[in-house]
Amino acid sequence: MLCKIADLIVKIPTESGVTALCGDYLTNETSEPDIIIEPDKFFVDSYPDYVDIETINYLESGFQFSANLLKFGGFYLHSSAVELDGKAYLFSGPSGMGKSTHTRLWQKVFGEGAQVFNDDKPALRRIDGKWFAFGTPWCGKDRINQNKKVPLAGICFLKRGEENKIRRLDPKEAFPLLMSQTIRKFKKAESLDLLLNMIGYLLKEIPVFELENKPVEEAAMLSHKTMLEASKEVFHEN
Amino acid sequence: MKINENFVLREVAGSWVVIPIGEKSVDFNGMMNLNETGVLLWRELEKGAKKEELVSALTAEYDVSAEIAAKDIDEFVETLEKAGCLEA
Numbered sequence: 558m559l560c561k562i563a564d565l566i567v568k569i570p571t572e573s574g575v576t577a578l579c580g581d582y583l584t585n586e587t588s589e590p591d592i593i594i595e596p597d598k599f600f601v602d603s604y605p606d607y608v609d610i611e612t613i614n615y616l617e618s619g620f621q622f623s624a625n626l627l628k629f630g631g632f633y634l635h636s637s638a639v640e641l642d643g644k645a646y647l648f649s650g651p652s653g654m655g656k657s658t659h660t661r662l663w664q665k666v667f668g669e670g671a672q673v674f675n676d677d678k679p680a681l682r683r684i685d686g687k688w689f690a691f692g693t694p695w696c697g698k699d700r701i702n703q704n705k706k707v708p709l710a711g712i713c714f715l716k717r718g719e720e721n722k723i724r725r726l727d728p729k730e731a732f733p734l735l736m737s738q739t740i741r742k743f744k745k746a747e748s749l750d751l752l753l754n755m756i757g758y759l760l761k762e763i764p765v766f767e768l769e770n771k772p773v774e775e776a777a778m779l780s781h782k783t784m785l786e787a788s789k790e791v792f793h794e795n
Numbered sequence: 796m797k798i799n800e801n802f803v804l805r806e807v808a809g810s811w812v813v814i815p816i817g818e819k820s821v822d823f824n825g826m827m828n829l830n831e832t833g834v835l836l837w838r839e840l841e842k843g844a845k846k847e848e849l850v851s852a853l854t855a856e857y858d859v860s861a862e863i864a865a866k867d868i869d870e871f872v873e874t875l876e877k878a879g880c881l882e883a
Binding site: 744 | 807809816
């Protein structure tokens with residue numbers, strides 16, 4: 558099947574085992590694919606026996622997509638992505654830090670207006686100098702996922718804390734955090750350099766925060782208020 | 796002594812970091828930050844410098860005695876060895 562993901566034409570063969578996730582991304586466009594998922598190149602044998610084939614297909618197709626995405630000025634960020642008032646806010650961090658919980662709190666506080674459009678690996682791309690977050694079929698176990706393209710307002714790394722505290726990170730602090738939540742395997746220095754180049758732009762152009770939080774509505778209100786204010790720089794709204 | 800080619804030094808956001816690629820990146824946790832001295836020594840080690848050459852590089856660039864330079868170099872090399880950045 559031919560899909561349009563992150564504004565790229567992606568050929569996803571049935572044998573890849575992920576087509577069920579891709580319904581929302583089907584396209585009628587007939588141009589040559591930008592990216593081709595190749596199931597015969599999945600490293601199935603590199604997984605322990607207890608990992609089921611569905612999970613392997615999901616992960617391997619995701620790796621292939623993200624490795625190719627680098628060539629188109631993009632990378633994925635392990636995060637939960639929420640849209641509010643036409644802006645995308647991404648909450649990232651290692652598993653167990655409450656990413657999904659936090660975006661659910663946004664939905665509770667802001668109602669229908671807040672849409673979680675990807676809960677695992679949204680794609681980020683810099684197109685004509687502007688950053689966008691995209692929904693992708695690689696969306697986590699809850700399969701929460703919408704095919705969307707939303708201007709990126711900010712990124713926030715979550716940490717469990719006793720109280721709710723948010724602070725803006727300087728690029729030196731944000732860099733290792735971003736690197737820890739995106740593609741980790743680089744076969745060649747060239748792919749690493751593509752990623753570093755994009756992250757270099759992102760650190761200059763997109764505000765990045767760290768939120769210590771408890772899973773309460775006040776945390777959502779605090780992250781929204783702070784990130785919305787900082788996003789005015791991004792969208793030249795001041 | 797020579798840097799293992801599976802490690803590369805890059806500058807991002809004003810910091811110098813060592814990042815593994817290839818096989819090494821699989822079991823990799825975190826990156827190593829290098830200061831100015833570390834970058835100088837890394838560059839020498841990429842060329843496969845001997846310890847005496849590292850000492851001369853350091854004393855040429857900084858106002859430091861050969862003795863102190865040698866001590867710093869030992870520490871740095873040990874850190875690199877532990878991180879697996881040097882060729883066996």
